[in-house]
Amino acid sequence: MTKPVDPLDIDFRALQVLIWVHQFRSFTRAAEELGVNQSAVSYTINKLREVFQDPLFVRQSRRLHVTQRCEDIVQQAKRLTVEFRQLTAPPEFDPKTAAQKFVIACNFYERVLIIPDIVKTLTREAPNLELEIIDASGIGHERLMRNEADLLIGPFERSDPQFYRRDLYRDRYVCLLDPAHPMADEPLSLEDYLGLDHVLVTYGGQWRSRYLIELERLGRELKVVLRVPSPAGLEQLVRGSNLVATVPERLSKAVSAGLRTIACPVETSVTIGLVWTAVNHRSPVHMWVRDMIYRLNSRTRTLEDAQAG
Amino acid sequence: MTKPVDPLDIDFRALQVLIWVHQFRSFTRAAEELGVNQSAVSYTINKLREVFQDPLFVRQSRRLHVTQRCEDIVQQAKRLTVEFRQLTAPPEFDPKTAAQKFVIACNFYERVLIIPDIVKTLTREAPNLELEIIDASGIGHERLMRNEADLLIGPFERSDPQFYRRDLYRDRYVCLLDPAHPMADEPLSLEDYLGLDHVLVTYGGQWRSRYLIELERLGRELKVVLRVPSPAGLEQLVRGSNLVATVPERLSKAVSAGLRTIACPVETSVTIGLVWTAVNHRSPVHMWVRDMIYRLNSRTRTLEDAQAG
DNA sequence: TAGTTGCGATCTAATTTTTTGATTTTACTG
DNA sequence: CAGTAAAATCAAAAAATTAGATCGCAACTA
Numbered sequence: 001m002t003k004p005v006d007p008l009d010i011d012f013r014a015l016q017v018l019i020w021v022h023q024f025r026s027f028t029r030a031a032e033e034l035g036v037n038q039s040a041v042s043y044t045i046n047k048l049r050e051v052f053q054d055p056l057f058v059r060q061s062r063r064l065h066v067t068q069r070c071e072d073i074v075q076q077a078k079r080l081t082v083e084f085r086q087l088t089a090p091p092e093f094d095p096k097t098a099a100q101k102f103v104i105a106c107n108f109y110e111r112v113l114i115i116p117d118i119v120k121t122l123t124r125e126a127p128n129l130e131l132e133i134i135d136a137s138g139i140g141h142e143r144l145m146r147n148e149a150d151l152l153i154g155p156f157e158r159s160d161p162q163f164y165r166r167d168l169y170r171d172r173y174v175c176l177l178d179p180a181h182p183m184a185d186e187p188l189s190l191e192d193y194l195g196l197d198h199v200l201v202t203y204g205g206q207w208r209s210r211y212l213i214e215l216e217r218l219g220r221e222l223k224v225v226l227r228v229p230s231p232a233g234l235e236q237l238v239r240g241s242n243l244v245a246t247v248p249e250r251l252s253k254a255v256s257a258g259l260r261t262i263a264c265p266v267e268t269s270v271t272i273g274l275v276w277t278a279v280n281h282r283s284p285v286h287m288w289v290r291d292m293i294y295r296l297n298s299r300t301r302t303l304e305d306a307q308a309g
Numbered sequence: 310m311t312k313p314v315d316p317l318d319i320d321f322r323a324l325q326v327l328i329w330v331h332q333f334r335s336f337t338r339a340a341e342e343l344g345v346n347q348s349a350v351s352y353t354i355n356k357l358r359e360v361f362q363d364p365l366f367v368r369q370s371r372r373l374h375v376t377q378r379c380e381d382i383v384q385q386a387k388r389l390t391v392e393f394r395q396l397t398a399p400p401e402f403d404p405k406t407a408a409q410k411f412v413i414a415c416n417f418y419e420r421v422l423i424i425p426d427i428v429k430t431l432t433r434e435a436p437n438l439e440l441e442i443i444d445a446s447g448i449g450h451e452r453l454m455r456n457e458a459d460l461l462i463g464p465f466e467r468s469d470p471q472f473y474r475r476d477l478y479r480d481r482y483v484c485l486l487d488p489a490h491p492m493a494d495e496p497l498s499l500e501d502y503l504g505l506d507h508v509l510v511t512y513g514g515q516w517r518s519r520y521l522i523e524l525e526r527l528g529r530e531l532k533v534v535l536r537v538p539s540p541a542g543l544e545q546l547v548r549g550s551n552l553v554a555t556v557p558e559r560l561s562k563a564v565s566a567g568l569r570t571i572a573c574p575v576e577t578s579v580t581i582g583l584v585w586t587a588v589n590h591r592s593p594v595h596m597w598v599r600d601m602i603y604r605l606n607s608r609t610r611t612l613e614d615a616q617a618g
Numbered sequence: 619t620a621g622t623t624g625c626g627a628t629c630t631a632a633t634t635t636t637t638t639g640a641t642t643t644t645a646c647t648g
Numbered sequence: 649c650a651g652t653a654a655a656a657t658c659a660a661a662a663a664a665t666t667a668g669a670t671c672g673c674a675a676c677t678a
Contacts, residue, residue: 011320
């Protein structure tokens with residue numbers, strides 16, 4: 001007739017009903033409190049009676065008596081519901097106490113221009129967060145997918161629905177030359193630019209800089225004299241030579257001591273952004289770090305946008 | 310469109326689903342394990358996603374990745390389900406450690422004949438159980454209903470569906486006389502009996518002994534010379550007098566030192582039993598005590614039954 | 619001692635939730 | 649680029665829950 005009730009069928013609402021009935025010693029009052037029919041309360045209590053194998057409440061001369069077992073159960077039920085509620089509540093996140101490892105994948109550019117500020121902020125605001133930087137070197141997205149990294153920072157343009165992305169700012173290209181270079185004092189025309197001897201930063205992997213893509217689109221090609229994997233040490237290569245290097249403007253400031261910087265005649269820019277996946281999308285730590293990095297770069301962003309606009 | 314899911318709607322089955330999916334990293338495997346459709350698992354996880362405001366599981370390159378939040382939730386969910394399971398399990402009862410108050414309502418008869426053995430057993434087997442005896446004096450059932458007493462012991466005959474009852478044994482009536490009494494050496498006929506001078510034990514309250522009810526049924530009446538509220542002190546009243554007292558046989562042994570005991574010619578007996586209510590019906594302590602009392606009186610019971618049969 | 623009342627139990631029908639089975643979508647993989 | 653494994657989604661079916669009405673019982677009322 002009545003099939004046995006599996007304990008697992010009990011939901012927290014049923015425990016809530018139990019608690020209210022216990023509180024009021026009345027099915028009817030509990031029903032009012034919960035905004036349901038008395039019959040529903042009766043139904044629920046019956047289910048609980050089966051599950052706990054105990055009458056829980058017994059009517060005796062007008063009063064509703066509570067069995068000892070019921071007292072015990074209610075006490076535990078209160079605890080369980082409170083704990084469950086806490087579990088469903090959006091987790092409080094306090095950067096001060098958050099202690100976990102956070103892995104950022106990026107390359108030289110970001111290590112030089114973005115990471116230092118991040119580290120400073122973390123030291124101050126989230127001293128227990130352990131930061132690890134790993135190389136993105138062309139396979140940043142893969143490393144994200146493999147959960148080797150929590151966050152990717154860089155000039156990544158893949159628009160893939162499985163990646164979340166937030167742009168930080170755009171960076172235009174500039175040319176670095178030796179101050180004694182014949183072309184060092186004039187604005188460069190595209191033709192001038194193409195006529196020069198270039199040192200090309202490959203950034204390793206299969207990355208192709210935006211300005212190269214743009215040149216290809218125009219059907220033009222650079223005269224590359226030297227290829228280097230990273231902008232690190234560019235200054236020493238360019239100084240005293242007739243080479244020209246094309247690098248993002250912000251990066252140039254870090255590697256151009258003693259060099260002349262002039263605008264690059266190829267009309268393009270690179271966009272630096274954050275990339276992550278659904279795994280971390282709603283993690284409070286992750287959201288906090290993302291916001292923090294975004295805020296750190298807001299000055300740069302508005303500057304760039306002003307220039308671009 | 311989709312109405313918000315209330316956290317309270319989550320049942321322990323849903324948490325179980327979460328735990329299995331987490332375990333297998335697969336909706337399909339979890340569904341198999343739980344004997345349901347993959348679609349049902351999907352449905353449940355979606356509900357949990359809403360409640361926890363977190364994707365929990367994310368498909369990435371064939372693997373199912375687990376969010377940090379999900380890890381936390383699963384850990385708690387495991388604890389909660391285990392605790393709930395323990396709560397639903399029938400409570401272990403160990404008389405050795407059971408520490409609570411147990412109130413028995415009864416009268417002189419039971420205090421003399423039944424309680425002493427109970428006390429001895431409790432001291433030995435349930436040393437932490439605190440026993441209190443209160444007077445039943447006619448309102449034993451009321452005291453049960455008011456939860457003033459946990460258990461009533463006595464010759465109570467009310468058959469009321471709200472009371473549970475278990476008979477211990479039957480006790481026949483005997484007559485006590487002074488050894489020098491003229492009738493002390495013969496079996497008493499009913500007419501002899503009715504002709505004697507009686508001392509009547511009223512037991513207070515509105516209790517009427519079975520043998521009086523039986524006499525009334527026969528349309529006969531006792532010649533009552535003296536009424537006393539309790540059998541206590543009966544010995545002193547009967548000795549050296551021409552009075553006869555009618556008492557349950559077992560009780561007589563406690564109050565008849567130096568008196569002659571002979572069978573009572575009224576064909577009747579009193580049944581001593583335990584009475585309790587639904588409030589305590591399933592309480593492990595209560596069940597244990599009831600069983601214990603029943604066992605203590607098993608010898609008496611079989612003796613009586615043998616005599617009766 | 620009947621009439622009334624309060625309150626949980628119970629019944630039926632309505633509603634909502636959950637499950638199923640089939641199909642689609644997604645994100646690789648070869 | 650087709651093939652595949654697995655989750656998402658959809659419509660229909662099944663099951664659980666709720667509401668509304670009524671019952672039963674004990675307790676008060678007069």
